[in-house]
Amino acid sequence: MATSTRCSRRPPRGAPSAPLLSLVLVGIFLLGCSVPHALCYVRPPARANIAVSLAVTDINAPQQVHISMVGADKMRVSWITVASVSSTVYYGTSPGVYTSSASGSSSSYSFLTYTSGRINNVVIGPLLPSTIYYYRCSNATKEFSLKTPPGQLPIKFAVVGDLGQTGWTKTTLDHVAVSGYDVLLLPGDLSYADNVQSLWDSFGLLVEPLASQRPWMVTEGNHEIEKVSTIESFRAYNARWRMPYELSGSSSNLYYSFDAAGGAVHVIMLGSYTDFAVGTAQYNWLIGDLAKINRQTTPWVVALIHAPWYNTNYAHQNEGEPMRLAMEGLLYKARVDVVFAGHVHAYERFDRVNLKKQDKCGPVHITVGDGGNREGLASAYISPKPAISLFREASFGHGQFNVVNMTHARWTWHRNSNDISVVGDGVWLTSLFSTPGCF
Structure with a gap:
């Protein structure tokens, strides 16, 4: 069952003054916020970009x-x-x-x-x-x-998308740093360099305190494309953030898979911005990758994409639909447990779904595009809220996916509430392999 959370009565810095507060609350309601505490939580304001620079005194220094x-x-x-x-x-x-x-x-x-x-x-x-x-x-x-990550369960993943490099990014990273995570999963949009290559350097310096201590496993988002004139897409991303794609039989750094916790968890990193249609290299690779999984020894299978397949926010509506139409059937047949996405700058958790309907054997879809990017929050939601959307909120934050054992995992989403990490949503998940009727 979802965790109920008391809302904080102390508004974050920069909140609207009292005369405007009632208008803000009405606006939040009309925009479709549907959680119990939504009417007493005020969206945080944007924060400025952080430009991290390093005075190089040693050209050999890492x-x-x-x-x-x-x-x-x-x-x-x-x-x-x-x-x-x-x-x-x-x-x-x-x-x-x-x-x-x-x-x-x-x-x-x-x-x-x-x-x-x-x-x-x-x-x-x-x-x-x-x-x-x-x-x-x-x-x-x-x-x-x-x-190094544990060689068996339990294992804790930090999950955060659309990081960027703003004041809110720094807050998110501070919260992740004390979470006790083993591996960080990032479903795209890292630096928001957007062709300004020095921002890749700034981002690398910003995340180094965390990324040098725990493994960061990433996949690309639209802000990694950086296509200019004859420059090939993803040049900086592929050069700077090399992932172990060859080990999973992939021919591209843009999609791959890996095992964790001694093989108890299989993580699939899909590419939303490289070819994914039926018959493409990524599609055929995914078929082969899923076929290799032995659910007796790997009860948990998780996938990451950038553009969400399920989304009740007005932002980026239906942008993930072509990929869903091509690949959802493959993930459903393989009984993938959870699909994490970014792109939409807000948090949303869905029921187990397939073909846009509740299905006890479908994956839980979770959007965590709320790391702290400069573009701000996506706070306008479709109303009324569809029944398959169980929790949605436009706040910066991060998620924690704690796979406790072969049958159960705990998911929590942590809101950046006035620089304090507050659990805003939580749910216990049962692996589909141990769910009657799904295998």
Whole structure:
């Protein structure tokens, strides 16, 4: 059952003054907010962009460090340097004591008049599960640390989309940092660079404190396309955020899958902005990927997309419909448990659905495009609220998907309420593999 939440009586900074409050509340009601506390929660105002810069005193120093999972026991360490350095990572389980090392490669890319620094990628491992490793990139003196995900259940995922780099982004990241998550899942729209390549550098610096400590697994959104003249799409995204697509048999960094918790959870990262129609490479790959899953050992299957297939917000209505028509049947037949999406700058949780109707064997669709981007919240909802939409709210925040065991998982959505993380929605989910009549 959904968690009931008392609404905060203290409005966030920048809330409307008392004479305007009644008009704001009426407007919220007319826009379709339907949760019990909606009439006493005031939407937070926008916050300014953050431009993170680094005074480079050492051209060999690593910056924008982030890590991602590569198979069951390895991690990719990615970082950027001004100068060309040895792409080597030294690591061990004690601070300052490095018992192992691994080497990789580096590259750079150009975008109009911009040329990136050297983007280094090194895969380290094998690594032990649930273990803290200390590491150093190349010959730099700064030491980083990471914690590997658990090799079995339980496992906690942080789920947040459409991050950007505003004051609200910083608040969201602060809340994620103390959540105790093992792996972060991001369904697209990372930096909102939108062709201004220096903003990719700023974003990398902003997220480094988190992304250097826990694996971030991402897929692309529309703001990653960055198509200009003859420049191919996704140039910066593919160069900076390389995912382990080859291991899942994918031929593109724009869609892939990976296992977590010793294979108990299978995560499918789909590409909303590359070909997905019947017969395309992504469609055929998805068929093959789903066919490999053994639900006896992998009871939980989760998919991520950017443009939601189910959406009762006026923003981006029906933009995910072509992909839904092409792929929903595949996910339904495979009994995918949850589909996370971004794109719409608000939060919404649906019932288990298929073909736009409630279906006990369909996935739960959840939109979490509320990370804190500069474009602001999407607060206009279709009214009356369709019955399949169980909770919707236009607030910044993030989600936590805690897979407790083979049969049950806890989902909670955490609203950024005046810089305090408040649980606004929560539900216990039962895996479809253990749901009578679905297998």
